[in-house]
Amino acid sequence: MTLLPCEEEVLAHIRPKTEESDHIWGVAGRLIDAVNASGVARGMVVGSVARDTWVRGDRDLDIFMLFPTALPRTDLERQGLSLARDIVRQFGADGREKYAEHPYINTTIGELDIDLVPCYAVEQATEIMSAVDRTPFHTRYIRDRIGDLTDDVLLLKQFTKASGIYGSDHMTEGFAGYLCELLILHYGGFGALLSAAAGWKPGTIIDIEQHRSREFGEPLVVVDPVDPNRNVAASLSSTRMFEFVEIARGYIENPGIDFFFPPHFSLIDQEEFAELLAMRGTHFYALVFEKPDLVPDVLVPQLRKSLEAVCGMLDRYGFVVNRADCTDGEQRCMLLFELLVDELPPVKKHMGPNVFNTVNATKFIEKYVTGTYGGPYIEDGRYWVEITRKHTRVDELLSSDSPLKLSLGKHVKRVMEGGWVLLSGREIWTDEFIPFISGFMQKRSPLLRIRHEQAKKQD
Amino acid sequence: MTLLPCEEEVLAHIRPKTEESDHIWGVAGRLIDAVNASGVARGMVVGSVARDTWVRGDRDLDIFMLFPTALPRTDLERQGLSLARDIVRQFGADGREKYAEHPYINTTIGELDIDLVPCYAVEQATEIMSAVDRTPFHTRYIRDRIGDLTDDVLLLKQFTKASGIYGSDHMTEGFAGYLCELLILHYGGFGALLSAAAGWKPGTIIDIEQHRSREFGEPLVVVDPVDPNRNVAASLSSTRMFEFVEIARGYIENPGIDFFFPPHFSLIDQEEFAELLAMRGTHFYALVFEKPDLVPDVLVPQLRKSLEAVCGMLDRYGFVVNRADCTDGEQRCMLLFELLVDELPPVKKHMGPNVFNTVNATKFIEKYVTGTYGGPYIEDGRYWVEITRKHTRVDELLSSDSPLKLSLGKHVKRVMEGGWVLLSGREIWTDEFIPFISGFMQKRSPLLRIRHEQAKKQD
Numbered sequence: 001m002t003l004l005p006c007e008e009e010v011l012a013h014i015r016p017k018t019e020e021s022d023h024i025w026g027v028a029g030r031l032i033d034a035v036n037a038s039g040v041a042r043g044m045v046v047g048s049v050a051r052d053t054w055v056r057g058d059r060d061l062d063i064f065m066l067f068p069t070a071l072p073r074t075d076l077e078r079q080g081l082s083l084a085r086d087i088v089r090q091f092g093a094d095g096r097e098k099y100a101e102h103p104y105i106n107t108t109i110g111e112l113d114i115d116l117v118p119c120y121a122v123e124q125a126t127e128i129m130s131a132v133d134r135t136p137f138h139t140r141y142i143r144d145r146i147g148d149l150t151d152d153v154l155l156l157k158q159f160t161k162a163s164g165i166y167g168s169d170h171m172t173e174g175f176a177g178y179l180c181e182l183l184i185l186h187y188g189g190f191g192a193l194l195s196a197a198a199g200w201k202p203g204t205i206i207d208i209e210q211h212r213s214r215e216f217g218e219p220l221v222v223v224d225p226v227d228p229n230r231n232v233a234a235s236l237s238s239t240r241m242f243e244f245v246e247i248a249r250g251y252i253e254n255p256g257i258d259f260f261f262p263p264h265f266s267l268i269d270q271e272e273f274a275e276l277l278a279m280r281g282t283h284f285y286a287l288v289f290e291k292p293d294l295v296p297d298v299l300v301p302q303l304r305k306s307l308e309a310v311c312g313m314l315d316r317y318g319f320v321v322n323r324a325d326c327t328d329g330e331q332r333c334m335l336l337f338e339l340l341v342d343e344l345p346p347v348k349k350h351m352g353p354n355v356f357n358t359v360n361a362t363k364f365i366e367k368y369v370t371g372t373y374g375g376p377y378i379e380d381g382r383y384w385v386e387i388t389r390k391h392t393r394v395d396e397l398l399s400s401d402s403p404l405k406l407s408l409g410k411h412v413k414r415v416m417e418g419g420w421v422l423l424s425g426r427e428i429w430t431d432e433f434i435p436f437i438s439g440f441m442q443k444r445s446p447l448l449r450i451r452h453e454q455a456k457k458q459d
Numbered sequence: 460m461t462l463l464p465c466e467e468e469v470l471a472h473i474r475p476k477t478e479e480s481d482h483i484w485g486v487a488g489r490l491i492d493a494v495n496a497s498g499v500a501r502g503m504v505v506g507s508v509a510r511d512t513w514v515r516g517d518r519d520l521d522i523f524m525l526f527p528t529a530l531p532r533t534d535l536e537r538q539g540l541s542l543a544r545d546i547v548r549q550f551g552a553d554g555r556e557k558y559a560e561h562p563y564i565n566t567t568i569g570e571l572d573i574d575l576v577p578c579y580a581v582e583q584a585t586e587i588m589s590a591v592d593r594t595p596f597h598t599r600y601i602r603d604r605i606g607d608l609t610d611d612v613l614l615l616k617q618f619t620k621a622s623g624i625y626g627s628d629h630m631t632e633g634f635a636g637y638l639c640e641l642l643i644l645h646y647g648g649f650g651a652l653l654s655a656a657a658g659w660k661p662g663t664i665i666d667i668e669q670h671r672s673r674e675f676g677e678p679l680v681v682v683d684p685v686d687p688n689r690n691v692a693a694s695l696s697s698t699r700m701f702e703f704v705e706i707a708r709g710y711i712e713n714p715g716i717d718f719f720f721p722p723h724f725s726l727i728d729q730e731e732f733a734e735l736l737a738m739r740g741t742h743f744y745a746l747v748f749e750k751p752d753l754v755p756d757v758l759v760p761q762l763r764k765s766l767e768a769v770c771g772m773l774d775r776y777g778f779v780v781n782r783a784d785c786t787d788g789e790q791r792c793m794l795l796f797e798l799l800v801d802e803l804p805p806v807k808k809h810m811g812p813n814v815f816n817t818v819n820a821t822k823f824i825e826k827y828v829t830g831t832y833g834g835p836y837i838e839d840g841r842y843w844v845e846i847t848r849k850h851t852r853v854d855e856l857l858s859s860d861s862p863l864k865l866s867l868g869k870h871v872k873r874v875m876e877g878g879w880v881l882l883s884g885r886e887i888w889t890d891e892f893i894p895f896i897s898g899f900m901q902k903r904s905p906l907l908r909i910r911h912e913q914a915k916k917q918d
Contacts, residue, residue, distance in 0.1 A: 201815045202840065219840075242814040242837045249817070280832060281804030281851075318799065320777070322808060340777065341800050345740030349781060355701040356660045358708070369910045373739055374902045378701045381661065381678075383904075392740075443833045445842075451828045 003151070007190070010260045011151055014055045014158050024049055024061060027112055031063045034087045040079060041065040042121060046139040048177050051146060053153040055161070061114045064136055066121035069129065077102050080118025087116065098295060101130045125226035137226040142181045152190040155260075156180045159190075162262040163247050163446030165240045170300035171327075173237035175244070182208065182222055182232060197248040202238065243446050250447040263453035267438045274426040276441050282322055283342035285398055286428045287335040289420040291328055292411035299328055302409020306416075307335050309406035310398075318344050319394045325440055329432035333412070336428065336440060342394040347373045352383030398422050462610070466649070469719045470610055473514045473617050483508055483520060486571055490522045493546045499538060500524040501580060505598040507636050510605060512612040514620070520573045523595055525580035528588065536561050539577020546575060557754060560589045584685035596685040601640045611649040614719070615639045618649075621721040622706050622905030624699045629759035630786075632696035634703070641667065641681055641691060656707040661697060702905050709906040722912035726897045733885040735900050741781055742801035744857055745887045746794040748879040750787055751870040758787055761868020765875075766794050768865035769857075777803050778853045784899055788891035792871070795887065795899060801853040806832045811842030857881050 003011070016024075028045045035043030047062035048054035065083060067076050081097065084105035088095040095105040095116075104117040120129045125137040146153065160166035160175045168176035186206050187193040202219040205212070212221075213228035219238040224230040233241075251259050268276070277284060287310070292299060303326040311321050320340040327334050352368075353360035355378055368376050368385045375385035391397035399422050408416060423430070429437055444452055462470070475483075487504045494502030506521035507513035524542060526535050540556065543564035547554040554564040554575075563576040579588050584596040605612065619625035619634045627635035645665050646652040661678035664671070671680075672687035678697040683689040692700075710718050727735070736743060746769070751758060762785040770780050779799040786793050811827075812819035814837055827835050827844045834844035850856035858881050867875060882889070888896055903911055 198817075238840050239837050242840060245814060246820075246837065249821075280806045282806055283804075318779070320779075322804075322806065340803055344799055345742075345781075347739045347741055347781065355704060358657075361705075362708075365907065365910075369907060370914050374900070375904075376907050377902050377904045378698050378705065381697050381701060386902075441833070443836050443845075445834070445836045448824065448828060448835050451824075455829045 002191075003155075004191075004255055006255055006257045006260075007155055009257060010155060010158060014154055014260075015151070016054060016056045016058075020056065023110075024054075024112065027109055027114075028061055028063065030091075031061075031087060031114070031116070034090060035063070035065050035083070038083050038086070041067045041083060041118070044136055044139070046135045048157075050139045051142045051153075051181065052150050053142070053146065053157070053177065053181055055154055055157050059111055059113050061112050062135075063114065063116050064132070065116060065118045066136065067118060069120045069122055069127075071120075073102075073129070076118055076120065081105060084116035084118070100295075100297075101132060128227075134224075134226065138178050138224075141225050142178070142185070145185055146181060149184050149189065152184045152193075153181050155190040156184055156193065158260045159247070159251075160244070162260050163243065163449075164262070165243055165446065168235045170235075170297050170304070172240070173235060174240045175236060176232065179222060179232050179236070182206070182225070186222075194248040194252055197245055198252055200241070200245050202241075246445055246447045247450075250450070258450050258454065263449055266442075267434055268429075268441060270426060270429045273429040273437065273441065277425060280338075283339040283394070284425055284428055285337045285339065285342070285394060286423040286433075287398060287403070287416075287420050288332050288423060288430075289412075290415045290418060291331055291333050292415050294411055296328070299333075299411070302412045303328060303333055303335070306406070306408040306412045309408055310335055310337070310403055313402060313406055314339070314394065314397070317391060317394075317397055318348070318389070319397070323440070323443070325436075327433065327436040329436070332432060333415075334433050334436065336437070338440075339394060344389060344392050346389050346392055347386050348389035350385050350387045352376060352385060354382055356381075395422060395424060461650075462614075463650075463714055465714055465716045465719075466614055468716060469614060469617060473516075473613055473719075474610070475513060475515045475517075479515065482569075483513075483571065486568055486573075487520055487522065489550075490520075490546060490573070490575070493549060494522070494524050494542065497542050497545070500526045500542060500577070503595055503598070505594045507616075509598045510601045510612075510640065511609050512601070512605065512616070512636065512640055514613055514616050518570055518572050520571050521594075522573065522575050523591070524575060524577045525595065526577060528579045528581055528586075530579075532561075532588070535577055535579065540564060543575035543577070559754075559756075560591060587686075593683075593685065597637050597683075600684050601637070601644070604644055605640060608643050608648065611643045611652075612640050614649040615643055615652065617719045618706070618710075619703065621719050622702065622908075623721070624702055624905065627694045629694075629756050629763070631699070632694060633699045634695060635691065638681060638691050638695070641665070641684070645681075653707040653711055656704055657711055659700070659704050661700075705904055705906045706909075709909070717909050717913065722909055725901075726893055727888075727900060729885060729888045732888040732896065732900065736884060739797075742798040742853070743884055743887055744796045744798065744801070744853060745882040745892075746857060746862070746875075746879050747791050747882060747889075748871075749874045749877060750790055750792050751874050753870055755787070758792075758870070761871045762787065762792055762794070765865070765867040765871045768867055769794055769796070769862055772861060772865055773798070773853065773856070776850060776853075776856055777807070777848070778856070782899070782902070784895075786892065786895040788895070791891060792874075793892050793895065795896070797899075798853060803848060803851050805848050805851055806845050807848035809844050809846045811835060811844060813841055815840075854881060854883060 028049060032043030035041055044064045044066060046064050047060065049061055065080060081103055085095050088105060088107045091109050093107045093109050095107045097103055098106050104115055107114050117132055119132040122128050122133050125134055128134050157166060157180050165174035167174050183193050184190065186208050187196050205221040207223040209225045211228040212223045216231045218231055218234055220233040220236055220241050222232040224232050247259060307324055307326040311324050314321050319342060322338045322340050324337045352364040355361055361383060364383050365376055373386035376383045404416060487508065491502030491504065494500055503523045503525060505523050506519065508520055524539060540562055544554050547564060547566045550568050552566045552568050554566045556562055557565050563574055566573050576591055578591040581587050581592050584593055587593050616625060616639050624633035626633050642652050643649065645667050646655050664680045666682040668684045670687040671682045675690045677690055677693055679692040679695055679700050681691040683691050706718065766783055766785040770783050773780050778801065781797045781799050783796045811823040814820055820842060823842050824835060832845035835842045863875060
């Protein structure tokens with residue numbers, strides 16, 4: 001495919017330099033050799049390094065250790081960790097045990113962030129015993145086909161990174177590296193992909209091997225070439241998909257280097273934050289608590305669940321949420337709420353039983369015959385009464401033990417039982433959360449962020 | 460049926476006195492005679508006087524003028540009005556033309572409020588040419604069967620009147636006189652009716668003649684004995700039905716004269732009103748405008764429709780309505796709103812088009828690329844943007860021309876185009892609306908009103 005001049009310019013910035021490439025493959029080669037030398041497993045480079053689809057500055061190296069399928073699972077885990085620790089020690093580095101579907105070792109050698117992952121050497125992708133066993137097949141599939149499309153993959157990765165939609169982790173819910181590679185393969189290039197994506201609708205299906213074996217419910221379906229039963233885009237949220245559609249359209253209309261080098265949210269200082277609060281006139285509250293020691297893919301869904309639960313509670317209590325978001329900092333987590341209203345009158349409408357539920361209706365009447373603002377009265381077949389609102393101020397509610405009664409994630413619940421800090425207004429602006437708060441206050445879709453920055457420059 | 464002592468006591472108060480009865484029948488007799496003497500129509504007493512089911516103090520006398528069915532409709536109206544005016548003149552009274560399905564004459568003779576209504580003398584109820592033609596059949600049906608159950612009907616009427624649920628007009632949506640009579644006939648007495656009603660559920664069907672010809676959707680169905688196609692309880696709202704169920708239960712449990720002599724809402728003065736406002740902490744606003752010159756059954760549905768439309772608008776603008784109600788005074792009408800919130804921040808979330816609606820999405824983006832609080836951003840497949848709220852104060856909204864753009868009733872719209880007054884807080888308490896406001900502030904179902912008054916007495 002012919003590239004645009006701005007794309008050539010981008011590639012000049014992001015193609016790995018020879019010395020980088022030599023260095024990373026040098027380390028990879030020595031690690032594989034060490035695995036092979038063990039006699040119990042075979043080493044393999046996977047991921048973007050193996051496929052030559054890594055972007056300059058990437059520091060991730062994934063080495064898989066393929067064990068025979070005869071080995072019982074517990075032995076795989078034990079021998080895998082033990083071998084990985086041995087190798088790390090040979091390199092004079094420190095190993096950290098981490099968990100995905102099973103445990104693996106993460107280490108740092110020089111500037112490289114390296115994962116040593118045990119898996120089974122299955123014959124065919126359909127025989128995998130755990131999800132990691134599939135990775136070598138992905139690597140082989142792409143390596144055999146990507147040919148001279150590596151530049152296009154690099155462009156796509158940089159393009160999605162710049163817009164904050166690269167990565168299939170739970171916080172991003174964006175485009176995985178493997179998904180980028182398949183999209184480029186399918187459409188035959190970066191430009192062709194963008195032209196197609198500009199017209200994507202929910203329910204778009206891409207099935208390179210034409211072997212889809214079932215229905216998928218996600219808005220974008222890219223059937224895994226090595227597994228007809230799997231959607232590679234399953235973890236892509238519809239919001240990220242549509243943001244991609246949007247930047248594809250924006251780029252086609254007016255391509256430029258801006259789309260590859262991210263207009264970061266400019267960070268805001270506390271004074272600017274206070275000014276924005278005053279301008280919006282809304283009420284900001286944040287729950288801040290200790291960060292549970294979990295990998296992001298376990299922690300983030302729990303934070304999301306907790307955020308949703310607290311939003312639901314605020315809503316039930318009558319405090320209208322305008323926006324809310326959550327994040328994990330280095331040490332602590334934050335649930336952030338912007339409310340239209342943070343104080344309500346003492347009167348509260350309270351729903352009673354159906355009128356024809358005689359037993360409950362009688363109990364309800366006896367309970368509320370006096371001491372109310374009004375009622376009980378009948379409306380739409382039910383009793384209603386006006387009682388005193390338990391919390392007229394949202395800070396009372398969020399400081400009470402009510403949040404603990406919600407369906408929070410298990411680990412979030414545990415740390416919150418140890419207490420939390422309620423921040424409001426300008427005191428929410430705390431060092432650890434400045435990028436998150438800055439992003440929240442300037443929420444825009446990627447294309448609009450670019451346009452907005454351009455408009456600011458022109459002013 | 461045996462009556463309870465309190466019921467005997469009530470009857471002693473509400474049975475019409477002989478002299479009352481003589482007087483009303485005296486007037487009725489002379490009016491019928493005058494109709495018959497005209498030679499063009501036959502006179503007939505209908506309504507509760509004809510059925511001997513009127514309560515002492517009732518002043519309503521309905522005289523129907525039955526014309527031959529051969530007469531064209533326009534002639535019926537013309538001749539009917541002309542005859543009625545003649546008769547009114549003979550009695551030295553003034554006639555007012557009114558409209559139901561067709562025009563009739565209302566007049567006052569002595570203390571009696573008299574309607575002279577032209578209708579067709581059809582042979583069978585199934586041949587009626589307009590709804591009023593059915594009335595003579597109702598009268599005959601009840602008169603032929605009510606026998607010694609008239610006392611029970613009187614009790615039921617007084618019982619429902621005391622609770623504010625008597626009357627099938629649109630404001631009350633309660634029990635019509637004919638419905639009361641049929642219920643007593645069906646169950647065989649006041650006590651038997653209450654025992655049955657205590658167990659009523661939505662979907663209760665009473666079909667005395669066992670001739671129902673279709674399904675009805677209302678919560679209580681009482682098939683008209685003279686028309687298998689008609690539900691006599693069609694205009695009974697489910698709230699009024701359930702309030703009746705409730706007082707039936709309350710009366711069975713603890714019968715007493717309180718149930719027949721209404722514990723009126725005690726009227727509140729302006730100071731008490733101000734105290735209640737302060738205690739509730741909510742925000743009261745009222746739209747007051749000229750009363751259109753319409754019969755209540757036309758006006759009330761329009762007021763209700765207008766009330767609903769304004770509530771919907773308040774909701775769309777983010778002002779949460781706790782309760783609302785409407786009324787027509789002597790000169791003016793009032794729409795009354797109690798709000799949890801009367802001021803909102805300047806930020807407003809505004810929904811944009813679907814992302815994959817390319818044309819509209821592009822327009823939306825161009826429009827909102829700058830000058831917003833935040834966004835456009837993508838969520839759930841749509842664009843959203845945070846713009847400046849048009850009205851941050853509810854008084855601005857209710858003083859603007861926005862209410863005029865709503866689907867108000869035709870006549871309400873006309874008078875509101877002439878302007879309205881917006882009242883708030885304690886200034887809402889105006890002479891014309893004191894009973895309405897007093898009721899609104901002390902909203903309770905009939906049984907609870909009785910219980911509440913009893914509790915106050917014991918204090």
